[in-house]
Amino acid sequence: MVVRKKRKLLLLAGIINLLVLSLIGCKNSSTQVESTTWEYHRNPDEVGWSFDKLKKAKDYYDSIGSTAAMAIYDGKVLFEWGDVTKKSNVHSVRKSFLSALLGIYVQEGTIHLEETLNELGISDNVTLTMLEENATIADLLTSRSGIYLRAGEESLLMRWNRPERESYVPGSQFHYNNWDFNVLGTIFNNKTNSDLFEEFNERIAIPIGMEDYVLEDSIYKYELKRSMHPSYLFRMSARDMARFGLLFLQDGQWAGQQLIPKDWISESTSVQTPVPTSIEYGYGYMWWVADAKPFNELGLYSAIGRYGQSIDIIPEANLVFVHRVNSDRLINRTVNHVNDKKRLTLLEKVLDAHIGD
Template sequence: MLKSSKGKTIVFLLMISLVGAIVYQFLTRPNYIAVSNWEVHESIDEVGWSAEKLNRAREYFDSLDSTAAMAIYDGKILFSWGDVTKNTNAHSVRKSFLSSLYGIQVEEDLINLQHTLDELNISDEPPLAENEKLATIEHLLTSSSGVFHKAGEESWSMRRNRPSRGSHEPGTHFYYNNWDFNVLGTIYNDETDSDLFHHFQNKIAEPIGMEDFSLYETEYKNEESRSIHPSYLFQISARDMARFGLLYLQEGYWGEDQIIPQNWVKESTSVQMEVPNNEVYDYGYMWWVATDGPFKELGLYSAVGRYGQSIDIVPEENLVFVHRVDSNRRTLSFLQGNVSQKERLHLLSLILAAKE
């Protein structure tokens, strides 16, 4: 009897958990219209889009683990799906945020992309080899430093694919390297004698009117058993990511103000390094740049993060598309959703097909 009662209790608890998971998924699906400072296209058809075809794209969105999506066309909201106001982990989209700050500092001659790790007094534990110290800031921006050191926030695939130390000279090999990206955070703070999160707030978030961004939801994550350089994590909403994307679509302008140097927008979103085994993208300065197929013809470039985060900018269609998967929902392991690059780009293709 005791074993039977215990078994029934376990089954009951599992059923409650499952119901909770279903309720959670349901609550993350509605359209959130509370986008207070954005103008909205009142008639999709009148601006050349098919509502019927966008509904098909929405059906595909609903079939994925996506939790929010948003498209900005001609500076106004085309559609808003899910909770676009909730701040969730941007994952590697953070790297494109930092790229924008580098552009501002390079324009002001406060950072020199040709400075080496040796000149910048960058170290780690275990120490860097002499040839590794020759890597420049530009090599870090293009993820080609040749420093294959352990790093914070690495995924399992990053660890599996990391080349051995000393196997490639700086600037000769692309490897998506969190050591490079995290060290760029350290260098930025050292060279500006400031804090990248505060700079992002003052130089970008406030000038372009981000509505949900908060310094309280940013974090330096230390994993000193791997590296002394922390990762810099952003919790940010879909609608604030859309503003950032629109800033780039407008070549760094917001109204009449030049927020990010125009030449940096062009340079950072142009191919700087070829990416082996990626059928869609090569790499700029912490931006992914489409170099094949129809996406190349549309001028697509993207800020991309783990589990399906993205800001996809399509200049030829005057479109910004933001896709989110809320990776904070970890009450049960199977709630950790994921949308692959193939699925996200298929969704984007369905959206673009709705343009008439």
């Protein structure tokens, strides 16, 4: 009888402890990850963020199919929702990773934005026309090459909406086009005589202390019936994506080192071309750049991937926001994927919680 009573007391104490831990986690708006070098804000209210409004943002996050989110304010974790250590496909966020690497080699003089595909010797399963060969690296970076060929990692919508060849002169018309982005991977490897994954690992991932990403999380995906140029795919956790975002928020600096040229950060995240199909964004060098209120006033620019992946950088709020939907699960690709409208609504709710320091 005494033993049974003691077990009941221990069970009750365990339940109370769990409730206390739950309340602490709610108070910090985060579930802190063990074994991490990230620093945390212990109390959002003390650094100018409303706990109640962050809770409302979390409620919305829970309702839309998100699987992880993380915010970095003033260099420290403001909150973590979901499993921020789980790695999954970042989809088109990969393009902003390559943009950062290209910036390093543009500054070093190895890569020149005005170089044409003719000068670079770029072709594909079909021969490029003389008009298409006039496209430059800058045209590819801004998705204005005017080259409308089959490419790897294309969605059905991208295939359906592909214009006829030579519909536009290179540099004259934005059309989101995976051919441009995949060819940039080929150009990078050819011009640097290196491998973009190894370069990303050595130049960015290791210096900024990514905790989950390893070189084996990156692969080339060949779809040779479509194109000879492979897609370059990354699997990454939310907390490592947040480090990449913080690197850009810090103008390319990390621990006193200038990893990405500051001028490239500014140029690549500025609107280089309008995007007729978007009411929120223009396009930079493989970055989406807010060009309409309210986000343009905050300096928002984003790396965006399919199904709801994003790294949103908001300089005026000193904030990096990462959003994830684990697309490894079929239901998340078909039912629970988060479109830009929902993701930006969530971001607005997060920013609404900023009440000032």
